[in-house]
Amino acid sequence: MTPTTRYAASPYEEALGRVPVRRAELPVLGGMTRYWDYGDADAGTTLVLVHGFRGDHHGLEPVVAQLSGLRLISPDLPGFGESTPMTECDHDIDGYTHWLRAFVAALGLEGRVILLGHSFGSIVVSATLAEAGVTRPSSVVLVNPIGQPALAGPRGVLTRLAIFYYWLAAALPERLGFALLRNRLIVRVMSVAMAKTRDRGLRSWIHGQHDSYFSAFSDRRVVLQAFRASVAHDVSEYAARIAEPTLLVAAVDDDITPIAAERRLRGIFPDARLVEIPDVGHLIHYEKPVEAARAIEAFLTEQGLVSPARAEGAA
Template sequence: MLTNPPGELFALAEARSTRADIAGTAVWTLSGNRQRVLFIHGFRGDHHGLQAVAGALADLTVVSPDLPGFGKSAELEHHDLSSYSDWLIDFYTSTGPYDLVVGHSFGTLVVTKAISNGLSAKKVCLINPITTRGSTSKSLSNRLAEIYYRIGKNKILGSWLMSSGLVTRAMSIGLTKTKRASTRRFIHAQHASYFSSYKSNRVAIEGFQAANSGSVFDYADALTGSILLIAGSQDAVAPISEQKRLNEVLPNSELLVLKKVGHLSHYERPVEIATAITNFLETH
């Protein structure tokens, strides 16, 4: 287990990563001597989003694909939860087995939807799981997001707005909770580099619609295996109250709450997340 700052962990993970594409999916593997772990990243980014966590897991083999339509992976015909679920089941079948499947944010919807459709993952870690259906939220941030992606469909303004560095920086500032200047710089640089790495506006818009319409609660009945939930106490996207309720609903789950962290726990507290993952694997 490594305990370097997030930016250093990211650089170490990049140095360890090797790429091998599988059926149109770009896949990075960080080889280790112990268990195999599959990482599924969140919306609009790519595998880089979880690299700091992967960098801390020096003893584990981490397999980290770009979701279809993001990063270096090819697009799907449709980018809804059903399509991503089918993709994950196929990917897991062809590259598994894995000792643990880890999802962050939108990745938690992809993972849990796939489990409800037959994915045989026995141990799962859900980081900042989506427990509030955005499409029913009346919050200002969600209304602004809906307007943003609606304008994104416009042939004239869409591409400019969707790739706007100002919008990306505003989002990054709004979600970042840490006061540590070096970590804030790291987070903003990550978003500037990878938040617009989708293949087309269609991918981003369909992905938003998928993320906005789902909740892990939709698949709770299928989540009977051992589950580690990791939440941020200040998460505005996935409120802590709903994380606690999810912990109560899932019979074999345990909840780790990271204090003074929001939705970007994977950037702000990668060492604590990696430690929790290691302990979870050792005790389950």
């Protein structure tokens, strides 16, 4: 794989091109959080999206492209994408929950607010809402939620290999460790393992997304801290303390959290519903964004957070 590698075009490019977008930034906890503000800036409901481990805002754009009648704010997590690291706290669960509270407060949003977390972002959102005294959103959406400890998943052996990989990256001298973390062959192996689609064009585009953005982190310290947080926590730790109506959008073939664990997770929340999407794994946001968006719209319509007319118009 060289810098001249050609990938298939995004199947969601045309839909995303119809969505207004504004780029902005806010100073938060000693770092600069850069975010993308999509959709209707005057909408009565705002969806704040938190992406997964080693990703950035690009990963959730296929879902953003399918939603209408909303304002959608999608930041790059501190230390990833274009956001700079925090200097006032570590990049662990406590640090990221502190950041999410501060970021949402700094936005000064009016109207109804919904928090959406994907994968690692589902842990960040859940941990934030489990704390007492937090400003409460209208509802919560978790896509590919991490519903049980990572080592308990159907591919726990791969998680152990990942732990060794990050341990080795930490043990090596700085330059070699950083290079290992950004190794393109390892990124491709991860991408191949997670993609379930048999569509060659879609697989090519997914690999291109991972090659382009999966190594867009600021430094070794940030990614190692975030990785430790991603395998040390899961949503089930926090679910019982989240009273808001919650939508879980889960993949039937997820290798990280099996669907049986997602069904158990639903029962831990005081008020949750589960939508199961077949024939997809941990990449719902790439492979099944239309299905995810329809589930989100139906949920928000049920909660009275978007009008049925707008939700139907996005179909």
